[in-house]
Amino acid sequence: MDAASGAAATASASEAPSSAAAAAPSRYESQKRRDWNTFLQYLPNHKPPLTLARCSGAHVIEFLKYLDQFGKTKVHIVGCPYFGHPNPPSPCACPLKQAWGSLDALIGRLRAAFEENGGRSESNPFATRAVRIYLREVREAQAKARGIPYEKKKRKRTTVTTAAVVSAVSASSPNNPITSGAAGNTTNGAAVIVPSAATSATPNVTTTATTV
Numbered sequence: 001m002d003a004a005s006g007a008a009a010t011a012s013a014s015e016a017p018s019s020a021a022a023a024a025p026s027r028y029e030s031q032k033r034r035d036w037n038t039f040l041q042y043l044p045n046h047k048p049p050l051t052l053a054r055c056s057g058a059h060v061i062e063f064l065k066y067l068d069q070f071g072k073t074k075v076h077i078v079g080c081p082y083f084g085h086p087n088p089p090s091p092c093a094c095p096l097k098q099a100w101g102s103l104d105a106l107i108g109r110l111r112a113a114f115e116e117n118g119g120r121s122e123s124n125p126f127a128t129r130a131v132r133i134y135l136r137e138v139r140e141a142q143a144k145a146r147g148i149p150y151e152k153k154k155r156k157r158t159t160v161t162t163a164a165v166v167s168a169v170s171a172s173s174p175n176n177p178i179t180s181g182a183a184g185n186t187t188n189g190a191a192v193i194v195p196s197a198a199t200s201a202t203p204n205v206t207t208t209a210t211t212v
Helices: 003-023 027-045 057-070 100-116 129-146 162-172 177-181 204-211
Strands: none
Touching: 027 057, 027 100, 057 100, 057 129, 100 129
């Protein structure tokens, strides 16, 4: 083997691990594939057997209820002394079910997998209103039974008011043609910036407003 062949073989060997790492699916993709295969195996075992084309939102809900037997979350029933208790002091005979968060994430993966495997979005059984209502009912029921409210995290939005932008621009450029030209247009004492050709001629306006 000459030097050129040896170098090529070394390069190929070094590139092989990186190629394999790049081709390896993410944890989400692997879980989505497993969920999809599980659902496809469930269809022929359904009574009567189902095909994917005939699957509806009602069948998806049956599948979610079927999964409850494999759940690990204690959901107290009405009448249990620990109903609504987030930290029960002792065990009880209430059933184990799938947690709402797990079901919600599962439906998200199956909804995506359905369309990735050739399904149409308008006929996606995992995106039906019935499934959304069922998930909401499960969330509310488990929140009451476990004494753990489920609250969506609200995204914080940064709002920049017109008055603040104008004040910043005026402070940085007292003779700026935009603010001086808009001095006559006021709303509650704050100047209103009117788009004009002068905007493109004053590049520092955008920078100052973004900083604020």
